[in-house]
Amino acid sequence: MDNRFTLKDFIFTVLLLLIIGAAVMAMAQFNYVNKQVIALSGQIKTLNQQQLDQTQILQQILRHGLKLQSGKVRGTTASQKDIRETLPDGTHYVCYPNPPMLPHNPYSRPDYARGDWLVENLGENPHTLTPFVSRDEGASVVQGWVQESLLSRDPITLKWEPWLARSYRISPNGLKITFKIRRRACFSNGHPVTAQDVLFSYNTMMNPGVDDAPQRVYFNDVKSCRAVGQRTVIFTFKHPYFKSLEVVGGLSILPESVYQFKKAGEFNKRGRLLVGSGPYLFDKWTSGEIVLVRNPRYWGPLPTFNRIIYRFIQNPQAALQAFLAGQLDTDPPEPSQWIKYTKQPGFAKSHHCYKFLTPAAGYMFVCWNLKKPEFKDRLTRTALCMLVDRNAIIKTFLHGLAQPMTGPFNPLSPQNNPKVKPISYDPAKARALLQRAGWKMGTDGILQRNGKPFKFQILLPSREPLIQNICVYMKQQFAKAGIDMSVQPLEFSVMIEKIDNRQFSSYFLGWSGGIENDPYQIWDSASYADKGSNAGDFDNAQADKLISQGRREMNTAKRMAIWHKFQAIVYRQQPYMFLFTSEALMFINQRFHNTAPVGKYGPLEANWFVPAKLQKYQ
Amino acid sequence: MTTYIIRRLLLMIPTLLGMTFMLFAVVRFAPGLTTSGGQVSGGIMQSRQAQKQEQQIMERRLHLVDKNGHPINLAMQYFLWLKSTCEGHLGTSLVYQEPVLTLIEQRLPVTLTINAIAMAVIYLVSLPGGLITALNQGRFIDKGYGFFSLALYSLPVIWLGSTLLGFFANPQYFNWFPSAGLHSTNTGNMTFFRYIADYLYHIVLPIVCSVYGGFAFLSKQIRGSILENLQQDYVRTARAKGLPESTVLVRHVFRNSLLNLITLTGMSLPGLLGGSVIIEQIFSINGMGRLAYTSTLSRDLPVIQDLALVGSVLTLLCYLAVDICYHLADPRVIYD
Numbered sequence: 034m035d036n037r038f039t040l041k042d043f044i045f046t047v048l049l050l051l052i053i054g055a056a057v058m059a060m061a062q063f064n065y066v067n068k069q070v071i072a073l074s075g076q077i078k079t080l081n082q083q084q085l086d087q088t089q090i091l092q093q094i095l096r097h098g099l100k101l102q103s104g105k106v107r108g109t110t111a112s113q114k115d116i117r118e119t120l121p122d123g124t125h126y127v128c129y130p131n132p133p134m135l136p137h138n139p140y141s142r143p144d145y146a147r148g149d150w151l152v153e154n155l156g157e158n159p160h161t162l163t164p165f166v167s168r169d170e171g172a173s174v175v176q177g178w179v180q181e182s183l184l185s186r187d188p189i190t191l192k193w194e195p196w197l198a199r200s201y202r203i204s205p206n207g208l209k210i211t212f213k214i215r216r217r218a219c220f221s222n223g224h225p226v227t228a229q230d231v232l233f234s235y236n237t238m239m240n241p242g243v244d245d246a247p248q249r250v251y252f253n254d255v256k257s258c259r260a261v262g263q264r265t266v267i268f269t270f271k272h273p274y275f276k277s278l279e280v281v282g283g284l285s286i287l288p289e290s291v292y293q294f295k296k297a298g299e300f301n302k303r304g305r306l307l308v309g310s311g312p313y314l315f316d317k318w319t320s321g322e323i324v325l326v327r328n329p330r331y332w333g334p335l336p337t338f339n340r341i342i343y344r345f346i347q348n349p350q351a352a353l354q355a356f357l358a359g360q361l362d363t364d365p366p367e368p369s370q371w372i373k374y375t376k377q378p379g380f381a382k383s384h385h386c387y388k389f390l391t392p393a394a395g396y397m398f399v400c401w402n403l404k405k406p407e408f409k410d411r412l413t414r415t416a417l418c419m420l421v422d423r424n425a426i427i428k429t430f431l432h433g434l435a436q437p438m439t440g441p442f443n444p445l446s447p448q449n450n451p452k453v454k455p456i457s458y459d460p461a462k463a464r465a466l467l468q469r470a471g472w473k474m475g476t477d478g479i480l481q482r483n484g485k486p487f488k489f490q491i492l493l494p495s496r497e498p499l500i501q502n503i504c505v506y507m508k509q510q511f512a513k514a515g516i517d518m519s520v521q522p523l524e525f526s527v528m529i530e531k532i533d534n535r536q537f538s539s540y541f542l543g544w545s546g547g548i549e550n551d552p553y554q555i556w557d558s559a560s561y562a563d564k565g566s567n568a569g570d571f572d573n574a575q576a577d578k579l580i581s582q583g584r585r586e587m588n589t590a591k592r593m594a595i596w597h598k599f600q601a602i603v604y605r606q607q608p609y610m611f612l613f614t615s616e617a618l619m620f621i622n623q624r625f626h627n628t629a630p631v632g633k634y635g636p637l638e639a640n641w642f643v644p645a646k647l648q649k650y651q
Numbered sequence: 652m653t654t655y656i657i658r659r660l661l662l663m664i665p666t667l668l669g670m671t672f673m674l675f676a677v678v679r680f681a682p683g684l685t686t687s688g689g690q691v692s693g694g695i696m697q698s699r700q701a702q703k704q705e706q707q708i709m710e711r712r713l714h715l716v717d718k719n720g721h722p723i724n725l726a727m728q729y730f731l732w733l734k735s736t737c738e739g740h741l742g743t744s745l746v747y748q749e750p751v752l753t754l755i756e757q758r759l760p761v762t763l764t765i766n767a768i769a770m771a772v773i774y775l776v777s778l779p780g781g782l783i784t785a786l787n788q789g790r791f792i793d794k795g796y797g798f799f800s801l802a803l804y805s806l807p808v809i810w811l812g813s814t815l816l817g818f819f820a821n822p823q824y825f826n827w828f829p830s831a832g833l834h835s836t837n838t839g840n841m842t843f844f845r846y847i848a849d850y851l852y853h854i855v856l857p858i859v860c861s862v863y864g865g866f867a868f869l870s871k872q873i874r875g876s877i878l879e880n881l882q883q884d885y886v887r888t889a890r891a892k893g894l895p896e897s898t899v900l901v902r903h904v905f906r907n908s909l910l911n912l913i914t915l916t917g918m919s920l921p922g923l924l925g926g927s928v929i930i931e932q933i934f935s936i937n938g939m940g941r942l943a944y945t946s947t948l949s950r951d952l953p954v955i956q957d958l959a960l961v962g963s964v965l966t967l968l969c970y971l972a973v974d975i976c977y978h979l980a981d982p983r984v985i986y987d
Contacts, residue, residue, distance in 0.1 A: 060843060063843045064843040064844055067841075071840055071842070150836070160746050161749075301748055302748060302749070304747070320757060320761055321937065344935075345832075347935055348816075348935060350817065350830075351816055351934065354817075354822070355829070357821070357823070358821075358826055358829070360830070360831075526948075
């Protein structure tokens with residue numbers, strides 16, 4: 034065995050040291066370059082700030098109607114008032130010469146300052162950011178800062194107001210909507226928003242090769258879209274439909290110059306291309322975050338934050354801890370976390386804590402399969418509802434942070450009929466109703482009708498512990514009345530397959546919400562066939578008639594009256610056991626000001642700001 | 652040796668064919684639909700009409716139906732998939748709308764770096780641990796190390812991960828580490844060294860979770876192997892020659908004991924690319940484990956199929972590499 038340090042060993046050692054030295058030197062060089070880049074980016078930021086100030090001055094000149102004439106600055110008194118009127122021929126006309134400012138906007142507050150970053154959590158990393166093609170909620174949150182539509186919804190009145198459009202006009206029969214686009218509106222690349230861009234966006238949406246089938250469904254009633262000149266777009270419809278304005282007015286407008294494609298497949302695959310006319314630019318998307326930066330060319334009121342960053346923290350515990358450590362600026366806590374932290378002395382003082390209901394929130398329900406003999410009659414279904422104490426569910430499982438539902442419409446939505454009162458928890462009355470429905474107690478302690486015991490299975494998604502707990506409670510309640518309910522948790526996709534194939538007695542799920550929903554999808558008898566959403570087979574001629582009337586009624590007040598009648602029928606029939614809608618919860622870092630919920634949308638990030646002294650990031 | 656390698660490579664073909672067949676069958680016959688549209692948040696469903704249209708697109712992309720909407724039989728579906736895989740097209744994710752290879756490219760560096768560091772830590776602790784315990788067989792240090800490493804081995808990752816997160820990344824207890832992600836939010840202002848330090852600071856807790864279970868297994872293997880080698884004649888000979896004890900231990904015993912490690916290391920290589928679903932979920936790391944997990948939940952069949960296929964191929968190659976390494980490490984091992 035040769036233990037000497039030979040020449041070969043010496044050469045190897047020298048080589049190794051040389052490699053290590055080279056690596057260290059390369060890193061040091063890289064570090065030096067990095068420092069230079071950071072210094073340069075600081076200078077670029079200063080330049081951007083100067084550009085921002087100039088844009089702001091220009092916008093103020095435009096907003097206050099100042100005109101430069103013969104070298105002098107002169108104010109004009111042009112009375113450019115907002116118009117919202119119905120003309121004698123029945124045409125509905127709305128015109129806003131200036132884009133509407135958000136209610137409670139912070140611009141006039143003495144401590145208002147631009148700057149700082151807003152760091153929020155998106156939960157799951159979005160699959161794609163391609164407009165129309167993306168499906169997840171996170172993607173739509175990001176797109177909401179970068180892309181805009183012709184109209185926007187007022188958070189207080191919930192009415193659609195002109196945004197990229199200066200005005201819109203709905204024909205008396207509701208079959209034609211004409212939009213006029215603002216002159217000032219432009220995309221972040223400097224190109225003006227034109228009628229051609231709206232037409233391009235519509236054509237992209239309707240292109241069968243584009244993977245946007247779920248959204249395209251809503252445009253089925255659009256007959257044509259026509260661009261007239263640079264700034265006028267006319268949409269015509271096959272039938273009058275109350276959601277027509279929302280559907281076309283809410284369409285994201287894409288710049289044709291950026292998104293044009295030859296094959297639809299090209300459009301689908303541009304998952305990282307996001308350009309629009311919105312207040313922020315899409316900067317980068319790494320494995321840990323999405324970064325948006327302020328659009329210096331924005332045509333509307335200049336946005337407050339220099340950057341908006343979305344991180345992807347799926348674990349609610351980790352997200353809350355990141356919020357507490359200042360790594361996130363907001364956090365929507367779980368109900369249990371809300372109770373724990375808001376009880377702590379000092380927490381509420383050092384953080385903004387908000388809980389609120391929004392009309393867009395969905396609701397949870399139990400669907401009965403009305404084709405099964407045990408659920409065929411209304412009395413039995415009403416009795417089942419009386420056996421479950423929904424207030425106790427809300428208090429015990431949701432810590433009181435929810436509201437009971439009295440039908441398929443959110444309590445805050447104008448669709449909701451406040452006269453419909455919730456069926457109260459009354460086991461004695463429920464037993465009487467079951468008796469009237471023909472159920473008699475068997476020798477085994479289980480109710481029977483026509484020799485068949487009252488036994489059924491409820492399907493529920495296996496990854497939802499809240500739903501599982503509620504089902505266990507319901508099982509106990511039903512057992513007391515002699516009803517045997519077995520609980521079957523299933524993986525979500527398997528459960529959906531069973532519901533589609535109508536292989537269920539009952540299932541527990543939720544529907545996502547909307548400010549004004551079209552009940553056709555879930556409640557019309559025609560929606561049972563072909564794996565439609567009326568899985569329980571609710572079939573009521575009067576309800577069908579009201580749905581048909583409501584969908585074609587363009588007058589909001591008359592339509593709401595129809596929906597109110599419809600809701601009363603549905604609640605009386607109890608095809609679902611309507612359970613609750615959860616309140617939204619939000620913790621916000623104390624350095625943000627003007628964060629209080631606005632109208633029915635909850636806190637609006639666009640209204641928030643950080644006073645100069647409290648700003649954390651440059 | 653060359654003949655042996657060629658023979659092994661040829662034998663891989665039928666094995667791979669069998670694997671692809673199994674994979675295809677398992678994935679196709681699993682119940683449930685692809686649910687990229689129906690994001691399951693609190694059990695909220697999306698519009699059913701939309702889901703139906705979605706389903707039709709999925710069926711076309713998965714070659715379940717042809718261009719005219721007519722169903723394709725299962726055997727044909729299998730051959731179409733096999734053909735495109737053999738041509739190097741690993742398929743496109745139904746949910747992400749991106750080729751599976753691109754998805755792997757995005758996530759592999761994240762998982763690979765963490766796992767490589769974790770593996771290095773495990774070896775750095777277990778090799779001396781195994782050696783020391785073997786040399787002190789039956790003494791307190793041997794028993795103590797064995798007890799602690801086995802105790803760690805028996806702790807479930809999900810519990811320890813949540814506990815570490817709850818105590819060491821919590822401003823209410825010890826706010827020592829970040830609770831999620833691999834970087835801070837303002838990395839743009841960091842110099843290179845600061846950036847590396849920030850990364851290392853972020854991966855401390857995930858690395859702790861990845862390594863603690865590995866100590867016991869590896870140390871015990873090395874300890875056993877060293878004890879076995881210490882009884883061999885060549886050790887007695889080396890001592891009889893008058894070699895210093897340190898030379899006997901390091902040059903002879905330890906080196907020979909490492910032969911067993913070739914198998915262990917080789918088998919753990921495919922796992923390096925797999926990533927831990929639980930650790931990545933707890934610490935919000937976007938790696939391969941999370942990709943496999945979310946793809947399974949949303950029934951993203953091309954991703955599930957291709958990830959499993961890549962894993963299978965790597966395992967086969969690692970088996971071959973282990974055999975070759977044996978020959979290189981110990982010339983007495985001859986396969987021809």
